[in-house]
Amino acid sequence: MTARVKKQFVFTGWHMLATICTFFGVIITVNLTMAYYASHSWSGMVVGNTYVASQQFNRKTAEIGTLLATGIKGVITIDQGQITYDLSIPDQGPVVADDVVANFRRPVGEHQDFSLTLLPTAPGHFTGTHPVADGHWIVETIAKRDGKLVMHEANRIAVIRGQQ
Template identity: 45%
Template sequence: MSKASSTPREFTGRHMLFLMLAFFGVIIGVNVTMAVLANSSWTGFVVKNSYVASQQFNERAAEGRAQTALGWEGELKVADGAISYRLRDAGGGTVRLDGVTINMHRPVTADEDTLLKLDPVGDGAFAARHGPGDGTWVVRIEAEAGLDHPYRDVRRVTIRDGALR
């Protein structure tokens, strides 16, 4: 019987080089992957010119306070492949509208942005045949109600099985 003698392998500079290349290769690979994914998703773009938007902030805030003081409430419905909107006054009566425009977009991407011009369908409601896909949407509604500025209603909604949830 012979006893096998094994000597431990020596850790050389070549081993250290491969270890360092593997370590930094993983780090660089992850960084490149994350940069490509970040570049192909939401741009972060909110307004075209932030200075102009900041100058309009006080005006928009005053419009919002005046609109809130009216006590009006919007009714948004999504069902059966259609989207509809109606505006009710503080007493529950229907507000007469001259036109309604809806801008729908996903919170994170601009791939499915949709601009809809709704048509009157009677009883003060406006509607369009459009079945937005399931998921989360930001819905910006502008209703012409005879005010100095359009009545604005912005909502974040979730649509599941073609209806609001």
């Protein structure tokens, strides 16, 4: 009668190779997945040329300071695709502008971005129609009169069920 002796497990070089390959395979797979999502969710583009943007920074800061000193306030409202923008100076009344453009941008991604020219319906009151999907938006509004900048602002808003 012979008794079978159970063979003990021996960790060999092949086992070590499989362990190392599995370990690094998981790390490489996770890194490639994250790189794919990073490159397909946001362009990363903030400005086209950082050097030119840095040279324009002081000029733009001075322009914004001048605009803020005027006391002009802009209020944007969105209701089921109807976009209104009111431009006024508190305690003084509406501000007249010839041209108002609203640039809607998603904080992440650019496939839903759009620009809309708002038409004046009354002094300091501008309207336009465009469907605005729910979610977060950065709305940049630029108002000009006689070719000169009257207001330039950017606000982050949230649209929920078609309303801001």
